[in-house]
Amino acid sequence: MGDQNELAKAFKSLHVPGDPIVLANTWDAITAKAIGSLPETKALATASFAVAAAAGLEDEELTLEVNLTAIRAIAKVAKALNKPLTADFQDGFGDKLEDGIREVVRAGVVGINLEDFGRELGERGELYPVEVAQDRIRRVMKVAADQGVPDFVINARTDALLVGKPISEAIERGKAFLEAGASNVFIWGGRERGGTTRAEVEEASKALNGKLNVSMMRMAPGGLSLKELKEIGVARISVGPQIMRKTQVFVAEEAKKILDGVPAF
Template sequence: MASTAATNPPSTSPSSLSALASSFKALHIPGNPLLLANVYDTVSARIVASLPQCRALASASFAMAASQGVTDEQLTLDQNLAAVAPIAAVAREHALPLTVDIQDGYGDRLEEVVRRVITELGAVGVNLEDSWHETGEMMDEDVAVERVRRVLAVARGLGVEDFVVNARSDAFLMGGEMEESIKRGRRYLDAGATTVFVFWPRTAEMVEADVKKVIDGLGGKVNIGLRLGKGLTSADVARLGAARVSVGPQLYLAAVEAVKGAAKQVFGVVE
């Protein structure tokens, strides 16, 4: 597949990316979190970027996949990057940092992935999972730690010293104990990750005391995934001391419901 950018635009030169990465990393402040309304196409990116409160754009792989008619597991690297390219254009237009959801780093293609999101998209951060997408199994902890280091080594080689890794710790999601996700998360932070995203089991309530335990256990360097309209708000998460808040595919899911409702009106569907 052809590169998503034949030549790097001026805004993605090494020096400008380095400065953008530093400013992006500085937005991750425990108690005053960076708020990310994850986008999935040009329209959603433009809507979010136009809001004065928006400080960065972030993709969500589940939503990127669904918008192309495939599952998250089926989303190829080329599909992912091609879908993020117009979002990256919006980020450049608004002078906003961009962080890309690269799932598990596409196995042994990790270095290629990081090079491409930086050089083709001008991204200054990634979301990196510690469970294998293809099998659904947890990575060996040492392997996951080393993969965080490998991402940062590629970024440094491209002159982006403050590249932001949001390291997803999936042990709790996969049926393990919360403490296991916290333990792994500490090692990811030691390896250079900026924040750790502890993915909550979808069937488990996000009890404030448990969220606080995760935040405190990782020194506030945490990305909390909000469940919009249910439970904790971004203000609550700020009060609890987290450094980052995201919503994953929820904007996409909300848009789907809005389209469904409008279509029912067209066809006079009465429920």
């Protein structure tokens, strides 16, 4: 586990406000190898939406078992490449949180995304109370430390904006999550809301001392660029399932050429 914690330390050190770690999210061993083999790739990261889609599921239908299967396959690639791997662990899968984290750490993962929106709460899910969300972060860090990875990296996601809360509340939740042991905060804006505005990103980055993850929109016009996000001072950038969505278009186009008898050359 010593080598794994060294990878965790290395991954944590890549979160530098103004010089962020950029993660091109993957969802299976094939994409992990393609992305991880690039010299520009400093670490690998999974995207739960893409992992679910690859299994024929909606994001909210993703089970711990299906997620772990994908994580283990990607972890083998990360280990072979000697690069850190962080996994999208959604809301922690309810009361399976500790057991799931043990399996994730055993697979070689050095960090996770952990959401504060509990799918098991109420009829349609709702935000965990701040104190409960903090406790879940502490529980993850304890399990990871017990497994020999005390420098485990939690990217704590808040869905406060998605349920109609203001950016100020999302920031306060983020501060509480950092206090509980998270390394970074991800304030998710969501497709329905149209993401987060530049003003919101700037406010959050300043309030959280740059310990902010932003999803960089590559497939929609008007999104903040890498240069702009560096200037704002964020520490982490990801792209979620955007690469997966783009590959779907490419695969369909190539398949159509084959089915139409278009010559390869």
